[in-house]
Amino acid sequence: MKLANQICPSTTMGKIKNGALIVDVRKTEEVASVTFDVPNYINIPIDELEERFNEIPKDKEIVMVCLSGERSLKTTYFLMNNGFENVFNMDGGIIKWVSKNFPTKGDVASLLAMSSCDCSQSNCC
Numbered sequence: 001m002k003l004a005n006q007i008c009p010s011t012t013m014g015k016i017k018n019g020a021l022i023v024d025v026r027k028t029e030e031v032a033s034v035t036f037d038v039p040n041y042i043n044i045p046i047d048e049l050e051e052r053f054n055e056i057p058k059d060k061e062i063v064m065v066c067l068s069g070e071r072s073l074k075t076t077y078f079l080m081n082n083g084f085e086n087v088f089n090m091d092g093g094i095i096k097w098v099s100k101n102f103p104t105k106g107d108v109a110s111l112l113a114m115s116s117c118d119c120s121q122s123n124c125c
Contacts, residue, residue, distance in 0.1 A: 004076040005088045009097045012063050012090045016040065020061035025049060025075045026094075030067065034106030036094065046071050053082060061086045068093040 007015070016022065016038050024031060025046040035043075044052050046066070056062060062084060064072035069091045076089040090097070098108055 001077075002080065004073060004080065006069075006073075006091045007063065007088045008091055009100045009102055012065075012088075012097075013100075013102055015061055015063055015088070018061070020063050020088075021057065022063050022065055023056060023075070024094075025064060025066050025071050032106075034094065034098075034104055034108055034111045036065065036097065037103035037105045046075060049075055049078060053079060056084070058084055061088070063088045063090050065090045065097075066093050068095055 012020075012022075019040065022036055022038055022041045024036065024041065024043045026043070027045050027047075028043065031043045035041075042055070044055065056079070062079065064076045064079070064087065066072040066075075069089060070093075072093065073089045076087050079087045092099075094104070094111065098104060098111060
């Protein structure tokens with residue numbers, strides 16, 4: 001099986017500028033708290049993906065996202081197994097996205113409080 005393409009928030013931002021679709025697989029309650037403030041964004045919670053993945057166009061670059069990159073990695077493989085070729089997982093999720101001061105809407109402080117990730121480390125892209 002082919003390995004999923006893992007990309008960082010900086011690369012994701014570049015893909016967004018080129019028209020990539022961001023698919024956030026977090027639960028609706030998570031998205032209500034804080035979300036990505038970018039064009040071409042949809043939320044399909046992971047537990048709905050199997051029924052709704054046909055809403056995702058196969059002819060665009062797709063970046064799967066979640067809180068930390070773990071759930072989105074699973075969904076990246078799911079899409080790959082269903083014929084998607086231009087699908088990427090954003091490693092580190094919205095936690096790492098926020099650490100880069102990329103655009104968000106909502107209560108970023110509450111997101112950071114529940115996160116144990118220290119993305120101030122030099123190994124974050």
